[in-house]
Amino acid sequence: MIVIKTEEEITKMRAAGHLNYLTREHLKSIIRPGITTREIDEAAGEFIEAHGGIPSSKGYEGYPGNICVSVNEEVVHGIGSDRVLKNGDIVSLDIVVELDGYQADACETVPVGDINKEKAYLLKHTEGALYAGLNEIKAGVKLGCVSARIEDYAKKHNLGVVRELVGHGIGREMHEEPDVPNYGKYNTGITLKAGMTLAIEPMLTAGKRYVRILNDDWTIVTQDKKPSAHFEHTIVVREDGYEILTGE
Numbered sequence: 001m002i003v004i005k006t007e008e009e010i011t012k013m014r015a016a017g018h019l020n021y022l023t024r025e026h027l028k029s030i031i032r033p034g035i036t037t038r039e040i041d042e043a044a045g046e047f048i049e050a051h052g053g054i055p056s057s058k059g060y061e062g063y064p065g066n067i068c069v070s071v072n073e074e075v076v077h078g079i080g081s082d083r084v085l086k087n088g089d090i091v092s093l094d095i096v097v098e099l100d101g102y103q104a105d106a107c108e109t110v111p112v113g114d115i116n117k118e119k120a121y122l123l124k125h126t127e128g129a130l131y132a133g134l135n136e137i138k139a140g141v142k143l144g145c146v147s148a149r150i151e152d153y154a155k156k157h158n159l160g161v162v163r164e165l166v167g168h169g170i171g172r173e174m175h176e177e178p179d180v181p182n183y184g185k186y187n188t189g190i191t192l193k194a195g196m197t198l199a200i201e202p203m204l205t206a207g208k209r210y211v212r213i214l215n216d217d218w219t220i221v222t223q224d225k226k227p228s229a230h231f232e233h234t235i236v237v238r239e240d241g242y243e244i245l246t247g248e
């Protein structure tokens, strides 16, 4: 069942989303070569709790971190550890915040110091793929148009589309219906309605699209060890477009 949210619920999701945004800004202000991924994870947990929120990923299906911190070839679900970030790394900050009973999910992949051209291109066009998909969204459009547009954008820019993980509905729960794959066919799938809240989240790779899971049973990495990026916003479908709930 796809839950349509009332304006009152959307206001709560926007508040959770704003805290998610502030958390990302805080983390970006402390990330530099020499910081460990555990320090990033702990800073996120402290910041979210200091603002009255809950880091929803903690304990989700046994996940040990407050947020997901994924470096370079790690696509998603990286766990904060003693790993020290180096100049030239990229790091994905995938954050789910609960506030007043509602969830907001967003991710940004950020550079650590100076990054090479391959990584800069990957970051620019993974964010580009997110906005290409978002710009399809309005009431009456088929969800497959969003998926297909993300896939088209990624292919046009020669980037791999990870298929094993997908975007999703979101609200009281982190994961609600429907699934939102980052590949698909135009004019297929469910019809978007005003008040649906979705997390749209392309995960793209600089090399091939194939992934595997590490022995920690969480971290997903590219098989070819090429870098991967992940950009995500939680949005609400409007009659004439969409509104980002995890922005400023």
Ligand code: MF3
Pocket (backbone or CB within 6 Å): 056, 057, 058, 060, 061, 063, 067, 068, 077, 094, 095, 096, 105, 199, 201
């Ligand atoms: N943020 C992820 C998503 O986009 C979910 C985090 S998985 C968890 O759906 F286990 F870390 F919570």
Ligand code: CO
Pocket (backbone or CB within 6 Å): 105, 167, 168, 199, 201, 232
């Ligand atoms: Co998500």
